[in-house]
Amino acid sequence: MSAIPSVFRKAARSEPVRQQLTVRARLRRDWPLLLMCVPAMGLLLVFHYIPALGNVIAFQDYNPYVGDNPLEAFLYSEWIGFGNFEYLFTTSAFWDAVRNTLTITAFQLIFYFPIPIALAMLLNSILSPRIRSLVQSVVYLPHFFSWVLVVSLFQMMFGGAGLIVQTAGQAGFTVPDIMTNPDTFLFLITAQSLWKDAGWGMIVFLAALAAIDTNLYEAAAADGAGRWRRLWHITLPGLRPVIILLLILRLGDALNVGFEQFVLQREAVGRDAAEVLDTYVYYQGIAVQQWGVGAAAGLFKAVVGLLLIVGANKVAHRFGEQGIYSKS
Amino acid sequence: MSVRPVWEEKPSLLGRVGKGTILTVVVLAVLVPLWVVLVTSLSSEATINNAGGYVFLPREFDPSAYIVIFTGGQITDAILVSTVVAVAGTALSLVVTVLAAYGLSRPGSLGHRPILFYFLLTFLIYPGMIPSYLVVTGLGLKDNLLSLILPTAISAFNLVVLRAFFMNIPGELLDSARIDGAGELRILWRIVLPLSKAVTAVVGLFYAVGYWNAFFNAVLYIDRNDLQPVQRVLQQFILAGQSPTSSGTAVYVPGLGSAIPPTLAIKMAVVVVTIVPALLVYPFIQRHFTKGVIIGAVKG
Numbered sequence: 001m002s003a004i005p006s007v008f009r010k011a012a013r014s015e016p017v018r019q020q021l022t023v024r025a026r027l028r029r030d031w032p033l034l035l036m037c038v039p040a041m042g043l044l045l046v047f048h049y050i051p052a053l054g055n056v057i058a059f060q061d062y063n064p065y066v067g068d069n070p071l072e073a074f075l076y077s078e079w080i081g082f083g084n085f086e087y088l089f090t091t092s093a094f095w096d097a098v099r100n101t102l103t104i105t106a107f108q109l110i111f112y113f114p115i116p117i118a119l120a121m122l123l124n125s126i127l128s129p130r131i132r133s134l135v136q137s138v139v140y141l142p143h144f145f146s147w148v149l150v151v152s153l154f155q156m157m158f159g160g161a162g163l164i165v166q167t168a169g170q171a172g173f174t175v176p177d178i179m180t181n182p183d184t185f186l187f188l189i190t191a192q193s194l195w196k197d198a199g200w201g202m203i204v205f206l207a208a209l210a211a212i213d214t215n216l217y218e219a220a221a222a223d224g225a226g227r228w229r230r231l232w233h234i235t236l237p238g239l240r241p242v243i244i245l246l247l248i249l250r251l252g253d254a255l256n257v258g259f260e261q262f263v264l265q266r267e268a269v270g271r272d273a274a275e276v277l278d279t280y281v282y283y284q285g286i287a288v289q290q291w292g293v294g295a296a297a298g299l300f301k302a303v304v305g306l307l308l309i310v311g312a313n314k315v316a317h318r319f320g321e322q323g324i325y326s327k328s
Numbered sequence: 329m330s331v332r333p334v335w336e337e338k339p340s341l342l343g344r345v346g347k348g349t350i351l352t353v354v355v356l357a358v359l360v361p362l363w364v365v366l367v368t369s370l371s372s373e374a375t376i377n378n379a380g381g382y383v384f385l386p387r388e389f390d391p392s393a394y395i396v397i398f399t400g401g402q403i404t405d406a407i408l409v410s411t412v413v414a415v416a417g418t419a420l421s422l423v424v425t426v427l428a429a430y431g432l433s434r435p436g437s438l439g440h441r442p443i444l445f446y447f448l449l450t451f452l453i454y455p456g457m458i459p460s461y462l463v464v465t466g467l468g469l470k471d472n473l474l475s476l477i478l479p480t481a482i483s484a485f486n487l488v489v490l491r492a493f494f495m496n497i498p499g500e501l502l503d504s505a506r507i508d509g510a511g512e513l514r515i516l517w518r519i520v521l522p523l524s525k526a527v528t529a530v531v532g533l534f535y536a537v538g539y540w541n542a543f544f545n546a547v548l549y550i551d552r553n554d555l556q557p558v559q560r561v562l563q564q565f566i567l568a569g570q571s572p573t574s575s576g577t578a579v580y581v582p583g584l585g586s587a588i589p590p591t592l593a594i595k596m597a598v599v600v601v602t603i604v605p606a607l608l609v610y611p612f613i614q615r616h617f618t619k620g621v622i623i624g625a626v627k628g
Contacts, residue, residue: 026438032512036431037443039424040482047463047479048450054459070466119354122347127332131351137614138355144606146541148559152566152599153361156382163364166381195357214333221335260544264567278457285458286548298456306452 058084058296064289084296094297096272097280098255104276105254107186112193113250116201117243121235123202124209139199147260150196154188155179179265182273189261204242212238244321252309255301277301362603369393369596376592393593402553403561403598409473410540410558414605417477417539422532424482429490430516434499447484461548475549476542476557483538486531493527494520533613540605562602565595 021029060077061084067073088094119139126132142150156162160177168175178184216234225233259278266274275283277297285294332338364382371383372390397403431437432444460479469475497520505515521528543559550556 023438030434030438033431033434033437034439034443036427036512040428040487041443041446043424043478043482044447044450044484046467047460047481048453048455051455051459051463052453054462055456057459057462064462070462122350126347126351135351135355138358140614141606141610142358144537144541144610145603146543146559146562148543148563148567149541149599149602152562153365155566156365156599157361161381163382170380199354199358217333218335227337263544263547264563268567281457286461291458291462295456295458298454298458302454302456305454309452 055295055299055302057292058299060084060292062291062295064291080292084292085300087293088296088300093271093275094280097275097277097297100273101255101257101276104186104189104257105250108190108193108257109250111190112198113247115194115198117205117239119198120202120205120209121231124206136199139202141199142196143200145196147196147258147264150192151261151264154192154195158188180268182269185265185269185273189265192261193258204246205239208239208242209235241321244316244319248309248312248316251312252305254308255305365596365599365603369593369600371593373591373593381592390593393591393597396594397597397601402556403558403601405554406556406558406561407601409555413473413476413542413557414536414539416473417481418532418536420477421481421483421486421535422528425487425490425531425535426516426521426528428482429487430494430512430520432487432491433494433520435495447487450484464549470549471552471555472549473555476545477539479545480538480542483535486534490524490527490531493524497523530613533609536609537606540602558598558602562598565598 027034054074057074057077059079059081060074061080062073062077064070064073066076123132123135126135145153158164158177159179162177162179165175165177178188181188212234217230220230220234255277257276257278259276259282262274262276262279263282266279268274278301281294281298281301284290284297364384367386368376368383370386370389370391370393371379372388372392375383375387375390398407428447432440432447434440464470464475464479469478501519502515505519510518541559542557543563546557546560550560
């Protein structure tokens with residue numbers, strides 16, 4: 001009985017005092033909190049960490065039929081070292097997927113990345129709060145749609161039987177079906193991404209813009225800086241940390257261009273244009289059942305992605321930016 | 329209405345027209361497709377044929393497409409499946425996430441750092457599609473709706489958002505409850521949750537939207553026709569519908585008789601059905617999510 005208040009007196013004080021409690025006393029105080037974390041930890045263990053460890057089948061000639069269940073099959077499958085990777089690195093289809101992925105990332109960096117920034121600055125310059133909130137409500141919306149829905153809507157608008165082709169046909173024009181054209185696939189997927197997420201991507205920039213001290217604008221204007229000088233010397237520097245943070249995240253995700261968007265359209269435009277690393281993993285691993293090869297491609301992607309994000313963060317620190325995690 | 333800052337010049341006519349045009353185009357680009365889908369889904373076959381395809385201006389109100397899809401057959405099944413998955417999944421996700429977020433909300437509690445690290449590490453380590461597939465099927469979850477729920481049941485991002493909010497609740501409040509003899513669960517239920525209704529609702533709706541929109545897990549784990557979620561039906565109707573050759577994705581519509589392809593109105597009605605839940609919850613979360621997302625972005 002008396003133990004509980006004394007624990008409290010200490011717990012209420014600052015951290016160093018807390019540390020003096022023995023582990024046993026802290027356990028007695030904190031066990032309900034620990035217990036509360038258990039379900040979430042269990043779910044992540046089974047569906048995140050065990051699969052992450054399961055990536056070791058990248059080094060196996062995994063055969064699900066050598067045991068009664070996948071675990072046994074894992075124990076009995078043959079270890080082949082880097083055989084799967086050697087196969088990958090000598091396969092042109094794999095490099096095609098890598099090249100497509102990087103092309104898409106580069107393309108979207110140029111034609112997608114600046115749009116939410118521009119949109120946020122445009123909206124920020126609108127003074128009427130009603131128009132602002134109206135536009136915001138509308139442009140956030142597609143973020144909550146599934147990729148299936150977004151691709152379906154594009155199909156209805158731009159597809160061979162879609163609204164635009166039909167309307168143009170009635171007016172006597174022929175418009176190509178861009179949904180099945182591999183040459184314009186890059187533009188198509190970028191347009192889809194923009195439609196779905198540009199509005200949502202704007203949120204974080206709007207927040208950064210709202211945080212800029214208006215005194216700066218006033219002082220600059222008093223010194224004779226015009227609209228564009230203020231944009232250049234106050235607004236853009238104000239956005240700089242956020243822009244760099246998001247650039248780093250984007251670079252770390254260079255091999256991660258999304259999956260559903262491509263799996264949904266791969267058949268329509270063909271493998272040459274729409275095969276990215278994720279779809280390669282799926283078709284090699286699950287559809288063709290070359291488990292080891294698929295896992296190797298997935299592991300390659302995960303490891304390169306991790307290295308990219310750590311590397312990009314290092315670069316950001318060198319430039320004196322905060323990055324996604326601090327140096328300590 | 330709007331107050332111009334003293335230092336801001338009067339905008340030029342060109343600038344105003346330009347801004348207005350851009351914003352109008354952006355807004356219309358989102359709304360027009362939705363409008364066309366809605367109007368077409370509510371039109372009769374004759375009107376659709378007269379219009380040569382999609383209908384832009386409503387001439388009549390014909391709900392027959394909706395009657396078809398809601399009176400049995402694969403689409404009705406799919407709507408039910410998606411609803412069950414979204415409701416059950418959201419409930420499970422919320423309980424698990426709220427518990428863990430509260431369990432981690434007191435700095436200095438035993439093991440709080442390593443456990444937090446355990447959750448945050450999931451941002452950096454990807455499980456990989458192949459091993460995940462093997463684990464889920466190895467657990468016998470193939471053709472089981474749990475395969476659409478459990479693997480995505482917890483998102484570390486949502487956990488971080490909730491935890492950040494819980495940590496801002498004044499500690500004195502919790503301490504006083506504790507001195508009155510309340511256990512942790514009671515504190516969570518009686519004090520913390522009522523104070524964080526808004527953020528909990530946003531997180532719950534993020535989960536709900538995720539479950540409702542999930543498509544690829546169904547491709548991986550669900551083969552049975554009567555267990556397909558609504559996104560999968562949408563894909564089969566609209567996208568695969570054009571080349572109904574591949575055997576794996578053949579569409580079976582008992583409500584229509586299996587041979588007849590769905591009419592455009594029915595296709596559009598399916599599209600509307602996939603959108604409507606998002607539209608219904610949207611006004612409620614809209615007010616809150618900006619704040620929630622930014623907390624997550626800053627503390628994550």
